[in-house]
Amino acid sequence: MLDLGTVLETVIDSAVEGTVVVDANGIVVFLNKAYEDILDIKREDAIGKHVTEVIDFTRLHVVIRTGIPEIGEIQQIKGRNMIVQRLPILKNDRVIAGVGKVIFRNEEEVQDIIHKLETKVKYYESELKNLFEAKYRFNDILTCSPKMTELKKLAEKVACTNATILIRGESGVGKELFAHAIHKASPRASGPFVRLNCAAIPENLFEAELFGYEGGAFTDAKKSGKIGKFELASGGTIFLDEIGDMPLALQAKTLRSLQEKEIERVGGIRPRKIDIRIIAATNQNLEDMIARNKFREDLYFRLNVVSLAIPPLRERKEDIPLLVGRYLEKSCRDYGSPLKTVQPETMAQLQSYHWPGNIRELQNTVEKMVNLAEDNVLKPADIPKNIRGEHAAFEPFEQKLKNRTADTEKELLSSALSATKGNKKKTALLLGINRSTLYDKLKKYGLRYHH
Ligand SMILES: Nc1ncnc2c1ncn2[C@@H]1O[C@H](COP(=O)(O)OP(=O)(O)O)[C@@H](O)[C@H]1O
Ligand SMILES: [Mg+2]
Structure with missing residues (x-):
């Protein structure tokens, strides 16, 4: 025994x-x-x-x-x-x-252990920083368009402040690129840059993701709790991408946190102070969403302190050769092939395309062409079919006509809006159209109604 x-x-x-x-x-x-x-x-x-x-x-x-x-x-x-x-x-x-x-x-002996732990914590902190570090600077934003150059200047200027920024523009125009560059050029550059894609989070996980939770807050919760993105971004910048997709209930809690500068974890008892700069981005028409009660107006005002509207690629076609050149270079280097060039006719066709997917689409297209073309000089036939289109030959004229009509319409809308100081009811009356048509058109042209 x-x-x-x-x-x-x-x-x-x-x-x-x-x-x-x-x-x-x-x-x-x-x-x-x-x-x-x-x-x-x-x-x-x-x-x-x-x-x-x-x-x-x-x-x-x-x-x-x-x-x-x-x-x-x-x-x-x-x-x-x-x-x-x-x-x-x-x-x-x-x-x-x-x-x-x-x-x-x-x-x-204790100091020894503390030292060991500190080394480990420091290592994780630096790894985490890599993970949450902005990757691009203003120099990475290529452009030769006057409109974009102005926009870059404005963005650089507001980067130094702590102002909240709302970046607008179609998908693939470079909204995220701008957000990175702004953070990098700000006094918070050495702090974290944390991105949250509001369109990618299931609604039921949203609150925990953003605000974190205390251990034991709910059945599946981790014992140790979880830090939310707001807390992670403290000392740095949080980039709320696709803000239009944030659930309404979370919009209210987010607004409260932004105003109080503190957050409350799910299941937490006391609020925690946070020190963050907010950059939000969307390709949706928030004004329209407000009118349909899909977005909170008060949050909109809180976010829209500085508004940067990035023009789509088709409105700055002069950037196309510049970008094509850059992506040709990059793709050829990546594939280890000799540097390819494009025929003038090829470039002309690329410039006449309307690029609904903007720079992201252009990037993919050039990569595809480099991959598939046999010759080192890219010919119009090397352009993917969907982009060349069956009516490619007619497109410039058709497109021109459409653009002219659109430009005129946009001008009329803008002047009516400024005449009424942005009052939608009066604007609709003035133009003799009903309000929902007005909203549609404002959305179509990305016009803001707060002037
Ligand atoms: N002006 C630019 N110069 C160089 N690359 C750009 C530019 N604008 C966008 N890009 C590139 O195009 C892609 C899409 O940009 P992104 O910022 O993700 O667009 P968005 O967030 O508006 O959808 C990225 O790979 C980005 O690096
Ligand atoms: Mg994006």
Whole structure:
């Protein structure tokens, strides 16, 4: 039969932590080898004495009286600070003994562990920073269009402030690129850049993702809780991409956080301060969404402090050769093929296409052409069919006509809007169209009604 008593005594005796046991009166009944070493006494000399006679600054006699454990306390023993723990041993609600333990013999030992942990934490922090670091600068935004150059200037100017920015524009025009560049050029550049794509999060996970949760907040929650994106971005910038897809209920909570500059974790009891800069982006017409009660007007006003509207590629066709050149270079380098060039006729056709997917589509198209073309000079026939289109030859004229009509219509709308100072009801009256038609047209031309 295993003699458990002997086994336990051996375990305790060979432990590196000093261990002392006292009875309910504070008389020492056991002292292990490690504690003998620490105190530099023999066990026989300690046993039978009151603990205060044996150990400096002990509080074990207090613990057996109060019944309250003391964990991780600093105690001076033999002139050195040690980390100790004192536990009452209870039986039927009565203290029958007390155990004192020296967990670390000196602060250096603790410092050592703290140092190890700190190294690890620092490593994770830097890894995390990589993960949440802005990748692009203003120099990466290629353009030779006057409109875009102006926009870049404006963005660079507001980057230095803490102002909230709303970036608008069709998909693939470079909204995210701008957000990165703004962060990089801001005083927060060394802080994190955290992106949250509001269109990619299931509604039921949204709140936890954004605000985090406390351990045990709900059944599937991690024990340790979770930091939300708002908290992660503290000291830096949060980029709320596709903000138009944020659920209404979350819009209210988000607005509150932005105003109070603090967040409340799910299941949390007290708010936490956050220090963030917000950049939001959308390709949706928020004004229209407000009119249809799909977006909160108050959040819209809070976000739309500075508005950057990035024009679609078809409105800055002068950028097409520049971008084609850059992506040709990049694709050829990536595929290890010699540098390819495009025939003027090919470029002309690329410039006459309307690029609904904007720069992202252009990027993919050039990559495809580099991949498929046999020759080093890209001919019109190398342009993917869907882009050449069956009516490619007629497109320039048709397109021109459409553009002219659209330009005129847009001008009329703009001047009516400024005449009425953005009042939609008056604008509709003035133009002799009904309000929903007006909304459709404002949406179509990306016109803002707050001027
Ligand atoms: N002016 C530009 N110069 C160079 N690359 C650009 C430019 N605008 C966009 N891009 C590239 O096009 C792609 C789409 O840009 P992105 O910022 O993701 O667009 P959005 O967020 O508006 O959908 C990215 O690969 C981006 O690097
Ligand atoms: Mg995007």
